[in-house]
Amino acid sequence: xxxxxxxxxxxxxxxxxxxRKTGRRMTPGRTVVLVVAALLAVLWLVPFAWATVTAFxxxxxxxxxxxxxxxxxxxxxxxxxxxxxxxxIPLWTWNSLxxxxxxxxxxxxxxxxxxxxxxxxxxxxxxxxxxxxxxxxIVPPPVLIIPLFYQMVAMRMVDxxxxxxxxxxxxxxxxxxxxxxxxxxxxxxxxAAVMDGASRMRIFLQVILPLSRPILAAVAIxxxxxxxxxxxWPFIATNDGSILTLPVGLQxxxxxxxxxxxxxxxxxxxxxxxxxxxxxxxxxxIIKGVATTGLAGT
Amino acid sequence: MSSxxxxxxSEGQAGSLPGLSRPKLSNSAGSRSARSxxxxxxDNRNGxxxxxxxxxxxxxxxxxxxxxxxxxxxxxxxxxxxxxxxxGFANYAEAxxxxxxxxxxxxxxxxxxxxxxxxxxxxxxxxxxxxxxLPAQWLWRLSYFAPYLLAxxxxxxxxxxxxxxxxxxxxxxxxxxxxxxxAWLNDPGVAMWAVVIATLWWxxxxxxxxxxxxxxxxxxxxxxxxxxxxxxxxxxFFSITLPQLAPTTVMIVLLQIxxxxxxxxxxxxxxxxxxGGATRPVVQYxxxxxxxxxxxxxxxxxxxxxxxxxxxxxxxxxxxxxxRSA
Numbered sequence: 001x002x003x004x005x006x007x008x009x010x011x012x013x014x015x016x017x018x019x020r021k022t023g024r025r026m027t028p029g030r031t032v033v034l035v036v037a038a039l040l041a042v043l044w045l046v047p048f049a050w051a052t053v054t055a056f057x058x059x060x061x062x063x064x065x066x067x068x069x070x071x072x073x074x075x076x077x078x079x080x081x082x083x084x085x086x087x088x089i090p091l092w093t094w095n096s097l098x099x100x101x102x103x104x105x106x107x108x109x110x111x112x113x114x115x116x117x118x119x120x121x122x123x124x125x126x127x128x129x130x131x132x133x134x135x136x137x138i139v140p141p142p143v144l145i146i147p148l149f150y151q152m153v154a155m156r157m158v159d160x161x162x163x164x165x166x167x168x169x170x171x172x173x174x175x176x177x178x179x180x181x182x183x184x185x186x187x188x189x190x191x192a193a194v195m196d197g198a199s200r201m202r203i204f205l206q207v208i209l210p211l212s213r214p215i216l217a218a219v220a221i222x223x224x225x226x227x228x229x230x231x232x233w234p235f236i237a238t239n240d241g242s243i244l245t246l247p248v249g250l251q252x253x254x255x256x257x258x259x260x261x262x263x264x265x266x267x268x269x270x271x272x273x274x275x276x277x278x279x280x281x282x283x284x285x286i287i288k289g290v291a292t293t294g295l296a297g298t
Numbered sequence: 299m300s301s302x303x304x305x306x307x308s309e310g311q312a313g314s315l316p317g318l319s320r321p322k323l324s325n326s327a328g329s330r331s332a333r334s335x336x337x338x339x340x341d342n343r344n345g346x347x348x349x350x351x352x353x354x355x356x357x358x359x360x361x362x363x364x365x366x367x368x369x370x371x372x373x374x375x376x377x378x379x380x381x382x383x384x385x386g387f388a389n390y391a392e393a394x395x396x397x398x399x400x401x402x403x404x405x406x407x408x409x410x411x412x413x414x415x416x417x418x419x420x421x422x423x424x425x426x427x428x429x430x431x432l433p434a435q436w437l438w439r440l441s442y443f444a445p446y447l448l449a450x451x452x453x454x455x456x457x458x459x460x461x462x463x464x465x466x467x468x469x470x471x472x473x474x475x476x477x478x479x480x481a482w483l484n485d486p487g488v489a490m491w492a493v494v495i496a497t498l499w500w501x502x503x504x505x506x507x508x509x510x511x512x513x514x515x516x517x518x519x520x521x522x523x524x525x526x527x528x529x530x531x532x533x534x535f536f537s538i539t540l541p542q543l544a545p546t547t548v549m550i551v552l553l554q555i556x557x558x559x560x561x562x563x564x565x566x567x568x569x570x571x572x573x574g575g576a577t578r579p580v581v582q583y584x585x586x587x588x589x590x591x592x593x594x595x596x597x598x599x600x601x602x603x604x605x606x607x608x609x610x611x612x613x614x615x616x617x618x619x620x621x622r623s624a
Binding site: 029030033034036037040041044045046047048050051054062063064065067106109110111113114116117118121122123124125126129133136138139140141142143144145146147148149150151166167169170172175200204225228229231232236246247248250251261264265267268271272275276278279280283287290291294 | 338341342343344345346348349351352353355356358359360361362363364366367370375423424427428430432436437438439440441442443444445446447448449450451452455456457459460464465467470499504507508510511531553556559560562563567581584585588589594597598601602604605608609612
């Protein structure tokens with residue numbers, strides 16, 4: 001299972017050396033590698049494990065000074081029950097889900113349209129447009145929070161989902177990831193459609209998009225993860241508890257629950273669960289997507 | 299959605315112009331140039347129509363706030379609406395003389411330096427280990443990369459709990475090893491390192507994946523030739539893998555610097571910038587000046603000083619990558 005990247009529309013035969021290494025005998029050197037890798041893996045899983053065993057004990061035992069992996073009086077799901085009774089986590093999960101889905105969808109639509117124009121259509125001002133959009137990649141989101149918040153107040157969008165969604169759909173780097181992919185699609189595939197008098201939009205929808213599914217998925221994954229986990233902007237744009245996204249909501253939990261360690265960990269784990277599950281099911285696609293879009297910058 | 303419909307309409311109009319939809323290839327030279335002229339006009343329309351939806355968002359939610367922020371930075375604007383008048387560069391002058399601004403900027407740079415080094419080296423080590431071809435590939439990827447899928451708040455909750463001085467797992471483990479306890483988030487000399495450790499755990503998987511993908515693109519022949527020459531695994535890593543990865547390393551380092559400069563979430567959530575401002579990064583100072591201190595104009599000025607720093611790093615990145623590709 002190689003970590004391929006998607007730079008070409010047609011699956012090219014990998015020139016990678018990944019295949020040659022599998023199925024070798026266990027030499028002493030490889031045993032050392034295995035042990036070090038396993039130690040690192042255990043170290044990297046400890047925070048998850050510790051959060052889990054904390055979440056499954058009673059609050060009194062979570063706050064006990066004798067620290068043990070297995071609680072003396074056994075595990076309990078009380079903390080999860082309390083968190084669900086409270087109702088905030090399911091609400092915030094829903095808020096995160098639909099705002100992230102909307103951000104991903106709008107980003108894909110507007111970026112793919114622009115990428116197609118930049119890849120295939122010769123129009124006046126294209127060079128200038130391209131330069132401006134490339135240059136905009138360097139604008140760091142924190143620079144915009146002050147004027148953008150002021151703008152949201154003026155547009156009466158504060159504490160609405162629009163404030164969360166609209167400013168997050170501009171991903172100039174992803175436009176160029178898509179353009180680069182479109183550039184590699186052979187033009188002959190479109191020529192037949194052009195001969196038939198198909199419009200640009202029809203060519204885009206019926207020829208380009210179907211061939212671009214892998215890169216569209218990669219961009220979607222990248223944008224979705226970013227939107228799902230974004231903290232700073234939703235934190236600024238929303239105050240109303242009913243509209244908070246999961247990351248922002250969790251921040252309020254910390255102060256609300258105070259020293260309720262088991263409930264804190266139960267909430268954190270529930271917040272972590274959706275993307276971890278998604279990763280378990282779509283590991284290949286997510287890894288490929290991140291490896292492809294990652295170097296394009298964030 | 300509506301944006302698609304808009305472009306499709308204009309496309310439909312262009313396509314329905316008489317005589318254009320089915321060009322005859324055997325036309326005379328004169329009508330061919332007429333055709334190419336109208337083709338050019340159509341391309342102009344189509345190009346901008348396809349760009350329009352993105353441009354609309356781009357102008358309203360990026361270009362406009364960027365310019366408006368610049369204007370704000372030259373005013374005394376505040377959330378209380380007190381003073382909207384233009385005061386020129388007074389905010390910038392004040393910021394450059396503001397010890398708190400410099401302190402927060404210093405914290406951001408300090409974090410960037412001490413986080414970038416482990417985030418690149420540990421990622422390289424992880425990728426090198428996995429690339430040897432261990433069994434159960436999915437397991438390594440899952441363990442190293444999974445934390446990257448967490449929200450910053452989840453990471454902060456995990457680590458605040460583990461860093462707890464009395465009840466935390468880390469101090470308990472130290473005690474069992476006979477080591478002294480550490481006031482992880484409450485000691486000004488340690489707090490930033492505590493943030494770095496949490497950040498390393500959280501985001502190293504991203505760099506790990508980039509390294510792994512790059513390693514797997516190194517042609518196998520390189521290694522085969524080296525094996526024939528009798529080079530061992532260690533030797534191969536230093537004389538083939540590392541040099542082949544040089545461009546990737548440059549990109550990862552630069553992307554990591556740009557990412558680290560934007561540090562805010564973990565610090566704000568774990569230490570709130572404390573103790574005594576020892577970890578407060580510049581983005582938090584921007585946030586606090588604007589939303590706690592209500593001084594939007596001044597806050598915008600600090601934003602632009604921060605932006606200047608990012609631009610400098612980005613230009614260096616651009617120059618390096620251009621020289622490499624040239």
